[in-house]
Amino acid sequence: MLRALGDLAKVGGMLKQLMHAKTRLEEIKANLEQELVTGSAGGGMVTVEMNGNLEVMSVHFEPLMV
16 A cells, blocks of 8 residues: 555656656747748758748748859
8 A cells, every 4th residue: 555655656756757848848849939040052042041840931042143
């Protein structure tokens, strides 16, 4: 009987850790939403900017120089 109470306390501790991890993950996700990342290809001929939700914010094509 007492051992079962100890096991129950362990489960409670694990649930508390999971809730803390969930809260931390939500904080990280919110911070990522504010990040902007820029990538380019073709020697800078094409530039793309995306946010942390993997949404394309802008695409820029350099005019071809002939």
